[in-house]
Amino acid sequence: MAREISLKTIDDRFRQKIKEISGQNFQQCFQCGTCSGSCPMTEHLDLMPRQVMALIQFGQADALDVAKTPFVCASCHTCMVRCPRGLDLTKIMEAVRLVKLRRNVNEIEPSNLQPEDVTEMPQVAMVSGFRKLTS
């Protein structure tokens, strides 16, 4: 769907926040799509990583607030290794996640986990999952 990009819809505070948390200059992204082509989770994303980058560049905070992609990202760092602009996209995805999680919003509810999963899963799954997906 077409989005209106104008001074009215650009959220500059959001852009500053992403820059502060990630330490990355996302304006360097030139939309080549290498990240999208490298992501192992591509078929499960609602926005390609390239599109996430474009939405950040234009400060489209509302679109990113409802996006699934940052929460499907597994922080595997493949995009970061391959980005021709040297951007660390994993840090940018983390920043988008944190903008939401820091409002005390959980992506997954630990209390909803199935008891058999809790019994079976290794600690490293739970610790990393809670770190990435809960507030």
Added chain:
Amino acid sequence: MKIAYYPGCTLKTKGKSLETSALACMGQLGIEAEELERWNCCGAVYSLADDDLIHIVAPVRDLIRVKQAGHDKVITLCSMCYNTLARANELMRHDEEKRKTINDFMDEEPDYTGDVQVLHFLDFLRDEIGWDKVKEKVTKPLSGMKVAPYYGCTLLRPKEVAIDRADQPEVMHSFLETLGAEVVDFPGAIQCCGTYQVLGNPDAALKVSHDILSDATSHGAEALALTCPLCDYNMSKRQDQMLQKYEGAREVPIYYFTQLMAIAMGIPVEECHFELNRESSVQLLKSKNLVTG
């Protein structure tokens, strides 16, 4: 040779087969692994936010324990622990401002400057022991066993803590060759298993793990060797779900790299705790006459 050893949480329970087999192999190689006293969870994932230093405290505390035990190097077995400790160490070594903040915050601990070397058992074997020495201890070569080395993410990315080239790693290839296995190279060796998305998006994690296994078998592998308890969970423990869900999915025996090393070194099979593996893992070893009974 004495060296400090950091186990991490999973290696005392769900991943104990990784620990027991590795410690037995170290014994055989004359390496005395001294487990750190009062180690704590490393946090499993390194914080990727520039303004989040509190999650760096736990791994740094572990690194301080290494120094307090009189060591300047520490070995890890779990590749997620390796990555988290090594990245925290890099931060302490190179970021003066953050180092000061963290040291000030932990005022009950001695200051830390990143001067411990964090190693994974694989690069320790390659760089400090050498494949020739390992080979000398191989009494039951894994001849005719077609094994795909699976590296995953955290040993190879990002560059500052990578134990090998991110795009074309060799260390586990050399390791398996040293054990006498037939190494099966496949592109999926460096792809992500879905990791913690087993909590958030379990179907997506299952699919990417399945893709890796089918890639390995289509290249001729009859088994997969890995280094991480979370990769093991995604590819081994959840394999029954793949076999049910995906047409053409095949059973793939999965091993920790140290279990294969222990078998090749003739270490008693009990040290491998194969009861935590898929049944097919033991069956394959039996069919190759590497395990009896």
